[in-house]
Amino acid sequence: MKPSRASDPYWMLLPTLLLLLVFFVFPLALLVKHSFFSWDLLTPARFVGVENYRSLLRSGELWQTFRTTLSMSSAVVFGSMMAGLGLALLLDRPGRWAAFVRSAVFSAYVVSWVSVGLLFLWLLDADSGVLAGVFRFFAHGRAPRWLSDPALAPWAVAAVTIWKITGYALVLFLAGLQDVPQSILEAAELDGASPAQRLASITWPLLRPTTLFVATTSLISSFQLFDVVRVMTQGGPVRSTTVFVYAIYEQLFLDLRVGRASAEAVAFFGILLLLTGAQFWLFRSREGA
């Protein structure tokens, strides 16, 4: 449509574009600029070229953070998808009880990360937590120190994250199951296909687009994990749960190294863009096929 006055669309978009420029575009430029400086927020910034990037690479910090983030994210994505798919198959039935259980699982997704973090900090407490109690009862031994053992802590935090976000995968898989035609399933049943066969050769292939969508969106989101780490482990023990956002936060607010924090944020942003690009590419090539 033609605008009534030529200026209409411009002033309608002005506040939106202005805020985006101030809080998105300009900060990105500033971020890149800061990454070439050494600055502690107090004394004047000093230009250091690519030194921040070089030291992040040379110290192995970037690689270490990437590995931690990737392994925790992979566990989260895999775990929440398996749980979400399993629960969707289990809960895709009529009745109030199934509806109630669906709501229960999804509610964790709506509660804050702080709530969930504190809750599981208490449940997983090595001395007086419920899980330690269950462990003592059945195994008659000391419970593993889930959160203070560097070999276990990342998986404990990942498990808590899975508990929180499985509702997301569940909702999307339930929506996906609605699109699986009942008639094909019934025909297969008449032909004597077992439930396992029907799942493997009808439901699962038809859920592929949903699976792909859940996997990529969950991966991109879980790369940005922070709250639960900050509340439960503060990146420890011995940096075993220092994921990207936590590492950047630490550089900025605990070490006051704006330049290094910026360089790490630039690298992090690059990785997120690559993941998003991969997501687009996957969906495009799938549609083309």
Add this chain to the structure above:
Amino acid sequence: MKRASSRALGWLGQGALGVVALVWLFPYLWMGLTSLKPLAELISSPTALWPEQPTFAAYREVFRSLPLLRYFVNTSVMALGIAALQILLALPAGYALAKLRFRGQRWAFGLIVATLLVPAQVRFVPVFSLLAGVGLVNTLSGLILPFGVSALGTFLVRQALLSVPDAQIEAARIDGASELYIVYRLLAPLLKPTLISFFLFSFVSHWNDYFWPLVLTTDEHARTLPLAIALLREQGTGVRWHVVMAGNVILSLPALAVFAAAQRHLLRAVTVRGFGG
């Protein structure tokens, strides 16, 4: 034979549902029960299921040690402010993008969609120094403004408006309606389902937000509830889990209440959005 096995399968399914319900509901139950225990019981038998002498002492302590009302007001003003501002700005912007033809339209749309790629977790370093430079650290404005525009909200409004027939807008114009009237009085009511879903989702995620208030507040002036409750544990010496859990009940109840009242709208929002920042 076949019927017996399918009935067994049915019972197995029901049993599995029970286990699932337990896994997702027991943590809430445990939170509530712990918050009702007196300190002595928590120390002597921390894993006992029921409190022997239930008490609200932990809640009284939370209220005594924290200016909860202030945090509650801060959090509400912030979350309401963000959600309202996002919708207020998304409506005219979405309208211009969906219904008006003008030079630079593709460019503007591209910019808005591109910012979807920049999460708060990437831009917080420069935005923090930016806001520190103009004295907006520790203010509610500093908490609200960086989220005043939602690219997603603008995008959703635009998509929804594409299906509104041009004739309806033209008729309003002929009746002498101004563009502002068309956007806020004619089109906004038509988009009600989209707007409600988006509003609730935005409200809940900013009510719950921990990251941005943590970055941007250093004292209690603009501190929000999630931050205050998390601090409850950091200050806590030794086993004061009943107090932490009482705080946690206070923090999570509003979110659970919104969820119970508006589950359908939140589900709708999730299927288009995904989780996280």
